[in-house]
Amino acid sequence: MSKYLVTGVAGFIGSAVANALLAQGHEVVGIDNMTTGSPENVSSKITFFQADCQDPSLYASKLPKQKYDAIFHIAGQSSGEISFDDPSYDLRTNTESTLHLLKFGLANDCKRFIYASTMSVYGMQPDKEIDESSSTFPLSFYGVGKLASEHYLRLYEQFGMRSTALRLFNVYGTGQNMSNLRQGMVSIFMAMMLKDGKIHVKGSPERYRDFVYIDDVVNAFLLCLERESSAGQAINISGSGRTTVGSLIDKLVQLKGSESSSGKEIPVKFEGSTAGDMHGIYASQQKAEEILGYKPKFTLDSGLKRMYDWAKELKF
Ligand SMILES: NC(=O)c1ccc[n+]([C@@H]2O[C@H](COP(=O)([O-])OP(=O)(O)OC[C@H]3O[C@@H](n4cnc5c(N)ncnc54)[C@H](O)[C@@H]3O)[C@@H](O)[C@H]2O)c1
Known part of the structure; x- marks a missing residue:
């Protein structure tokens, strides 16, 4: 030990x-x-x-x-x-x-x-x-x-x-703080989607991470x-290798869509920017x-799925 x-x-x-x-x-x-x-x-x-x-x-x-x-x-x-x-x-x-x-x-x-x-x-x-x-x-x-x-x-x-x-x-991933909307890209977008039913992205969908x-x-x-x-x-x-913010958003919206019987669309707005943000890396x-x-061991799909299954049970 x-x-x-x-x-x-x-x-x-x-x-x-x-x-x-x-x-x-x-x-x-x-x-x-x-x-x-x-x-x-x-x-x-x-x-x-x-x-x-x-x-x-x-x-x-x-x-x-x-x-x-x-x-x-x-x-x-x-x-x-x-x-x-x-x-x-x-x-x-x-x-x-x-x-x-x-x-x-x-x-x-x-x-x-x-x-x-x-x-x-x-x-x-x-x-x-x-x-x-x-x-x-x-x-x-x-x-x-x-x-x-x-x-x-x-x-x-x-x-x-x-x-x-x-x-x-x-x-x-699981355990990420879903109430802090100034820290973490996946957690911010997933929290917006689950809490507000819409996503606001500060910056272009062409950025990549x-x-x-x-x-x-x-x-x-x-x-x-x-x-x-x-x-x-x-x-x-x-x-995940080179992944655009746009494709991350698509994957998140698909995860929500795959389980929603209402078929309600998630509106996504790309507007504004963040100080010190890198275009891509x-x-x-x-x-x-x-x-x-x-x-x-995790692909982006398998990781997002696991995180989503955890996050959707949280109380916002
Ligand atoms: N999450 C990411 O994507 C990412 C990427 C690159 C680097 N990092 C680095 O990994 C580390 C952990 O990030 P995280 O995502 O777990 O963030 P987090 O905010 O969940 O965890 C950071 C923890 O450090 C504590 N803390 C902050 N300043 C402290 C201080 N001066 N003394 C004692 N405790 C302090 C906070 O209360 C918090 O519990 C950070 O140093 C961060 O810069 C994170």
């Missing part, structure tokens, strides 16, 4: 990773400040600290000073759009927090750090599969902060901290523990496959 520190345990991805570690019989110490997380996501088996990762007193006096086998740093403000509201906050919550955790890990004899980075570090890119050697030119404060965190990981390698940054593409199901993302985090060669690397974690999975042995 190993002991892991997981941040963001009350959130979508952090709770899924923590639960997978618990299911493998490991011990999990978790942190979350509950800004977007919810208490129901935190398993009673976790030793939980409701605290802010940017708060130095957390490391000085609250967290147990014990050896962690790895730190999974997943907490974060996770929206490019929201990062424009208060860039200084974004820097503190996403980047300064990373520095605190790296330092805390080293001071407590932890040599392994796995970080939830993002496709947003790439920014504007040509219409082709993006590999990890592509240029990084973030378009949001969020992307800038995540890229800075990746560089801090790199600098801490010299002190013996072996780190992996997983550049997550658009993650979706690469959607990855939560179970595949969890698997990628776990694979980092097994594959020592992932240390010192930034690795894309993606799923999709990933090469080659490095993930070579280093982690990662291969997504």
Whole structure:
């Protein structure tokens, strides 16, 4: 049995990773400040600290000073759009927090750090599969902060901290927050469709993304523990390949249509735009496959179906 520190345990991805570690019989110490997380996501088996990762007193006096086998740093403000509201906050919550955790890990004899980075570090890119050697030119404060965190990981390698940054593409799936309409593309559109019977898309249907199901993302985090060669690397974690927003909407509308006896149409409006939005990006999975042995198990159709079956039972 190993002991892991997981941040963001009350959130979508952090709770899924923590639960997978618990299911493998490991011990999990978790942190979350509950800004977007919810208490129901935190398993009673976790030793939980409701605290802010940017708060130095957390490391000085609250967290147990014990050896962690790895730190999974997943907490974060996770929206490019929201990062424009208060860039200084974004820097503190996403980047300064990373520095605190790296330092805390080293001071407590932890040599392994796995970080939830993002496709947003790439920014504007040509219409082709993006590999990890592509240029990084973030378009949001969020992307800038995540890229800075990746560089801090790199600098801490010299002190013996072996780190992996997983550049997550658009993650979706069961457990995603369906009430937060500023975070997550699939969850926003699915929630609008189920709650209001219509979808408003800010931006063009020609934009494209690469959607990855939560179970595949969890698997990628776990694979980092097994594959020592992932240390010192930034690795894309993606799923569906190039998928336009228009085709995502079509799939969602079809899912609703397939079970609706009324045959009611879902009106879809494309209007407005979002600050810092990228026109399009999709990933090469080659490095993930070579280093982690990662291969997504979910297609977009199977992932959407599973999420839809879960979401339609929720009370909005
Ligand atoms: N969901 C995606 O598509 C996606 C894509 C790329 C990267 N990521 C990254 O993955 C991570 C998790 O994203 P998510 O989708 O689960 O979002 P989420 O909002 O569901 O989870 C983030 C969790 O972190 C907590 N948190 C935020 N700031 C904190 C802080 N300073 N201290 C302690 N807790 C804090 C929140 O309360 C929340 O529970 C984020 O770092 C995000 O940037 C997500």
